Amino acid sequence: MEQTDVLFRRFWLLTVLGGLERAGMCPVEFRSFNSVLYLVNTISSTYRVQPLISTVVKEASGPLYADLTWDIDRLVGMCLCSVHDLKFDSNRQERFVKYGITEQGINLINVAVAEISILEKIKEAIFSIALAYGRNPASGLEGNLLLLDANYATNKYQLRDVIDFGVWEDFNATEYSIDYISQCLASRMMRQPPSHVPVNLYTEYLSGGAYART
Numbered sequence: 001m002e003q004t005d006v007l008f009r010r011f012w013l014l015t016v017l018g019g020l021e022r023a024g025m026c027p028v029e030f031r032s033f034n035s036v037l038y039l040v041n042t043i044s045s046t047y048r049v050q051p052l053i054s055t056v057v058k059e060a061s062g063p064l065y066a067d068l069t070w071d072i073d074r075l076v077g078m079c080l081c082s083v084h085d086l087k088f089d090s091n092r093q094e095r096f097v098k099y100g101i102t103e104q105g106i107n108l109i110n111v112a113v114a115e116i117s118i119l120e121k122i123k124e125a126i127f128s129i130a131l132a133y134g135r136n137p138a139s140g141l142e143g144n145l146l147l148l149d150a151n152y153a154t155n156k157y158q159l160r161d162v163i164d165f166g167v168w169e170d171f172n173a174t175e176y177s178i179d180y181i182s183q184c185l186a187s188r189m190m191r192q193p194p195s196h197v198p199v200n201l202y203t204e205y206l207s208g209g210a211y212a213r214t
Helices: 003-022 030-047 068-077 103-115 117-135 142-148 173-189 196-206
Strands: 055-059 062-064 081-089 094-101 162-164
Touching: 003 030, 003 068, 003 094, 003 103, 003 117, 030 062, 030 094, 030 117, 030 142, 030 173, 030 196, 062 142, 068 081, 103 117, 117 196, 142 196, 173 196
Parallel strands: none
Antiparallel strands: 055 062, 055 162, 081 094
8 A cells, every 4th residue: 555545544543533532532442443433434525525444344343444453553653642451352362452642643633734734624524523422422332333323224234244335335324314414404494504513413313312212
């Protein structure tokens, strides 16, 4: 993979952690971080930002971006991310870890967006989605995603399948659901709502809030 792709991927991951830090959700557990990555990737197009990755493995324990683990570990080695509560289950061959962002990581995000204007738009979108998750953290729970999320809950994809919302099939059901919420709000308000409003309502819906029961 080209160096620019690697750098952009790491900027994206670092910005997600930065958004979670702003939302008061860091350090974040590994599985929860994958769920937030999933929400950011599926919702980012609502902000006219292309997703970093349009495919994800559907696991019973939540979305899994296995290939991104290597990048996160590299960010830790570069002192841009921090590791907390690291444990390893030798019987299950599974590790448990929480990730945070360091002051150097936050400074790097600020320098990057100051130098490259398009990154500012990406940062704003990711921070907005992270804040919506911070308001409704249950939106990332595997049970809620399996039951309620437009992409994740469909029986078209079984466990261990790769969910595609833009690579082989140009269909992102989660994005369409948020667009529908936006259209409903626009008809009531007589104007188009800001992007963060339907996104916040969608994460509230995933959390099992009032909008999920109507």
